[in-house]
Amino acid sequence: MFIVSPSTIWNRNALETRQVPRRIFGRVMLLPRRGFPLRLVWRMAFxxxxxxxxxxxxxxxxxxxxxxxxxxxxxxxxxxxxxxxxxxxxxxLRIPKERRAKMIDRAEADRGLDLLQVRGRAILTRIAARRQLASGVLHLVVEQSDMAYITPLTFVSVQSEAEPEVVRLSREEEAMIRRDLFGAPLTERKLLRINLLENVFLRDVALDMRGVSAHARLAALSG
Structure with a gap:
């Protein structure tokens, strides 16, 4: 997983957008500045x-x-x-569409997507609470390459509808995403299997700041 932010890449102009969610794969080539795992350097070449x-x-x-x-x-x-x-x-490099239906059970895929929404909203709530955001909509955008037989490549970013823009994250926020987004029972590879099943490779978790309760903000800050 690589967290995409203006502070983690050299070519920040590549993140300019007129709408969210901002797609990356097939649109721009990112030049990682920091936070990009060395084991994925060869993967980026693919x-x-x-x-x-x-x-x-x-x-x-x-x-x-x-x-x-x-x-x-x-x-x-x-x-x-x-x-x-x-x-x-x-x-x-890819799995033909006619063979994707057997990759994962439909019910298991639905549970995985539900869990992604839960984790994504929890992450966005913490970011909103720490930044004291009271209005606007944040998106946690999780985009994967469709290449199935090699190491999954996942780009994760937080995007805002206000500008619109890809949000500059602090190192603490980046660490929180790395810690909380993926992990059993929902891993990067399982999400890729779900995406291959549905032929959808961009997942967007949206959170309206007006819907975040005071209790949720306090819980996010204490967590």
Whole structure:
């Protein structure tokens, strides 16, 4: 999980938006500044389509060097290269839609989404209480890559309808999200299975500040 905030990336302009929720995957390339797990650096590379294509085509290039007498024939076989790219994209990195229904039970998926809402609203309530926000709407946006067979890549951000904008989070707020959002029985990988089942990869938890009671604010501050 990478928490997206103006303070955690170098290219802050990439977060500019006219509406929330702000989508990231397939729209912009983020340049992490801090808080990005080193184990996910290689995973981020998979989100660059050109790098994936080059990886698939690398064996063809190697073959041209090994079998020089056949180099011209290999270079003139674009159809085979296209087939290789399509196969990797649709069957190696992703799960075909017709096979997704068996990934997770429908009732279990519903429970997972309900838990995401509960955890998300609790996080937003704590943020609102600590910032003493009395009006406006905050969104906890959880977006995942649709690549199924490798480590899940999840972007989490807090967004506000006021500007609209992606909210700059404090380090304490970032730590709270890392601690409270994912964990058994709802992990990043389980959420990915749910998203694959529904073919929905952006989850938006919204909280209207006017609906947060004084008791909830006190409980959030004490927690």
């Amino acid at each position: 989100e660059t389509q050109m790098l994936r294509f080059l990886g698939v085509l690398a064996p063809f290039v190697a073959a041209m060097f090994v079998w020089r007498q056949s180099a011209l024939a290999i270079a003139q076989a674009p159809l085979l290269m296209i087939v290789a790219i399509l196969y990797v994209e649709t069957n190696v």
